[in-house]
Amino acid sequence: MKGLSGKRVEIPSMEEIMQERKRLSYRRRYKRVLKSTAYALVVVAAIAVLLATNLLPVLQVSGDSMNPTLQDQDILVLLKTDTLEKGDLCGFYWQNKLLLKRIISIPGDVISIDGNGLVTVNGEVLEEPYVDELALGECDLSFPYQVPENRFFVMGDHRATSIDSRSTVVGCVEKSQIVGKVFLRVWPVPRISWIG
Incomplete structure (x- = not known):
C-alpha cells in the first residue's frame, strides 16, 4: 500500500497491534503505580514528621552530663506525657537549648544534698544506682530546699x-518546659534499652 507521499507503507499485523496495545497498557499501569507510590511516600513522611514533632520527638545527646546512663551522640526518642515521676529522664527547653536530665524530686518535695553529694528527698536517702560517683557539683542553693509548685528538681x-537544678542559673524546671521523657534509645543499638 502507498501513502500520501508515494512511499510504501506497511500495515501492521494483528499480532503487532496487540503487542503495541500491551506495551502502552503496561506503561500506563507503571505510571499509575509510580504515582501512587510517590503519594504514599509523601503521606508516610508527613505522618512521621507529625509524630516526631507532636508525640515522639527525637533528640541526640550532646555532652557527658548523663554519663554513664547515656553517652555523647546517643539518639533517643522522647514520649510526650503529663505523667512524670522521680527517676524519669526528661528533655526540657532552657535558653533555646534542649537539655536532658533526671527528675530527682517532684513539686512539694523537700530535698537536701550534703557536701559529699548524698541526696535525700523528704528525709529519705535517694538510691541512685545510675550514678558512678557522688559529687555536690556546681551548687548555690541552701538546703533543705522545697521544690516549688508545678516544677521539678532535675540533675544529671x-x-x-x-x-x-542545683544551680540557680538553671533552677527547677517548669512542667511547661518539659518536652517529654526518654522512651527509647535508638542509637547505638547494642541492645534496645528502655530507660526510665
Whole structure:
C-alpha cells in the first residue's frame, strides 16, 4: 500500500497491534503505580514528621552530663506525657537549648544534698544506682530546699560536671518546659534499652 507521499507503507499485523496495545497498557499501569507510590511516600513522611514533632520527638545527646546512663551522640526518642515521676529522664527547653536530665524530686518535695553529694528527698536517702560517683557539683542553693509548685528538681547523672537544678542559673524546671521523657534509645543499638 502507498501513502500520501508515494512511499510504501506497511500495515501492521494483528499480532503487532496487540503487542503495541500491551506495551502502552503496561506503561500506563507503571505510571499509575509510580504515582501512587510517590503519594504514599509523601503521606508516610508527613505522618512521621507529625509524630516526631507532636508525640515522639527525637533528640541526640550532646555532652557527658548523663554519663554513664547515656553517652555523647546517643539518639533517643522522647514520649510526650503529663505523667512524670522521680527517676524519669526528661528533655526540657532552657535558653533555646534542649537539655536532658533526671527528675530527682517532684513539686512539694523537700530535698537536701550534703557536701559529699548524698541526696535525700523528704528525709529519705535517694538510691541512685545510675550514678558512678557522688559529687555536690556546681551548687548555690541552701538546703533543705522545697521544690516549688508545678516544677521539678532535675540533675544529671554525672554529678561533678552537670549544670542542673542545683544551680540557680538553671533552677527547677517548669512542667511547661518539659518536652517529654526518654522512651527509647535508638542509637547505638547494642541492645534496645528502655530507660526510665
